[in-house]
Amino acid sequence: MLLELVKRRRIAVGVVAVLALAGVLQFTNTNPAVSQTLYLTAYESGKDPGLNPSNGAWKDAVAVRVPLTAQLGSYAAGGGTVQTVSAKALHYNDTLYVRVEWKDATQDDASTRVEDFSDAVALEFPAKTASTVPSVCMGQADAGVNIWHWRADSDAGLKDPVEIYTGASVDGYPSTDTLFYTARAAGNPYANPDLGAVQTLVSQAFGQLTTSTVQDVQGKGAWANDAWAVVFARPYTSEGPDHAGFGAGARTDIAFAVWDGSQDERNGMKSASQFITLSIAGAKVPGGGGFNSTAVILGAAMLIGFTALGIGLGVYGYREGKR
């Protein structure tokens, strides 16, 4: 009986501690990467971030490290080669900017050879019409998702093999009309040489991913120092009925997926995150220093506090056990 009571008291202490921690994190808007609940906050940028990932506007934005895991649930399963992405968000002139960076030792930005697969990254948001938080696995009937898919090969531009293999000897092509680029003639967006770097897609179920009729996301990637950095930009409002909706002070969710082309990753073979919260704050980017000092102080204080609590509980448990 006494033991039961002790157990209950311990659980109660634990629950209170977790609630307190959650409250503190929520209140201070800090982003500890180890938390189950990650927050990405888009503050207003002092200047136009543009699409260049090395634009100075990103310097003060706080990065959130988002863990990724292999997609193992459905065919074609795979991935897991990229373990985290570092994400930042800003807004400027009623446009949301998201910058994603991840380690990748190879720059795979061509799909020329049959064995070449492009590096890629995608952002996923709930559709503005979603009645609940959708399944991160391509949405559900009452809650669709909107995906922004950047591909390195699309960013680099689609070329014919003879433009790449400049030494190739070709007798000639009887016709180079669009009709003879079959997929292009069939209206396949990925076969279009004018395709932008980012494709906007919508989905309401696994296996139903479709290119949206409205293409309004811009993006640009840059590879340097064994890492990709990619910037996405879209105005808050979108004509796309199943697209994500944004607004000052609004909250939504965002998930990430990365493909490493040199690991033959494509389609479901990817490293993907769960949904994390994306907040669009009215305020300007705080600080201006290299790191968020409030978060560091709070974090240190919490670490000491919880260590003390842990030791206390441990000692308490040891004593109780001795009785």
Next chain:
Amino acid sequence: MPKVYNWQLGREMDYRFEGGAAKRQFAAVFNINRCIACQTCSMACKSTWTFSPGQELMWWNNVETKPYGGYPNHWDVNILELQEKANPGGQVWDPAKKDPKTAPYGTFDGKTIFETADGVNTMATGYIPPEADWKAPNIHEDTSTAIPAGGASLPEHAGWFFYLQRICNHCTYPACLAACPRNAIYKREEDGIVLIDQNRCRGYRKCVEACPYKKSMYRPSTRTSEKCIACYPRVEASDPLTEGLPMETRCMTACVGKIRLQGLVQVDANGEWIEDRKNPLYYLVHVAKIALPLYPQFGTQPNVYYIPPRWVPRPYLRQMFGPGVDDAIAAYTNPTRETLAVLQLFRASQRIVFGYRIEQGPKTGELNVGGQTREIFNDTIIGLDSNGGEIVRVTVDEPTAERPGQLNSL
């Protein structure tokens, strides 16, 4: 995974989808014994479908020299190795477990490419041949390394090779179709032709990876995969040239060696051929049993059937065409009167022959083959279209005419 029946293996097998996709099936018989590797079929196909930027390495139809040649290089050796690795020592047939209709070649006791795959990472065991493997079709082929002493003589040559003519097999259980994560590949109900939807394809190349025959090919200029379309405008008679009657494909009709015969056969929900005794393909595959599927053990139930070359060592042929090889070669070496007549239909017409009728003719010869006496009758075979109308009439003895002497002095 659903179970489907594969009559070529004489058993049920795992496949991603239920069977019964087609009511009629595109099928062909290629007589390897007659091929001279002139590549007219390859050029007929190339000049019809794959002459545009990005299709440089694409040969929907190719002719390769066995045993060393392959397009892409070593495709079959590679698949056989992968399968052997997945099921060491187990890739064997039991020729005794035979049934004339449901297991004509016996039973395959090994695993198909679908059964060695996990169904989550892959739907069929395979690999993507790198670009280099597609770049040099026929390289180093026809290069003799030795001439056996004493020359060559039947039944088997000590030094041997043969030509293998390959197109998409428009399989009853296509691996490409099973592997496509976007369901961009479909098999047509009306003729069983397997097509890649060029609008839906995203160039993931899972089909290139899965097709054991390597007949799904990647096109970098559109970032999609393309494949043999079985000249469907001709087969479905929508091409104005056909004048409304189903016509054989370009590679078939261009065949100089008259090795090819293509048509449409009726199939049931199990993918088994419905008895159609007077369809020449049904006759050659299911009655005479002289034409066999290529690597049936892969499990896709391919629909191009080969009359195996008589002079090649049997173990090699059994690996390639299954245990039906010995009977097929025996039946081809000493063909029946009906078989000899049906063989005349090869390349007699561009139109698809749906049925035939034989009018018996006089005995015109007698010869001894392998200790057996064979009589030759100059029968006439009449090829019929889908409505039973006559489209062609050929005799076993090819008519000859002597050129009048005065024409020799031009």
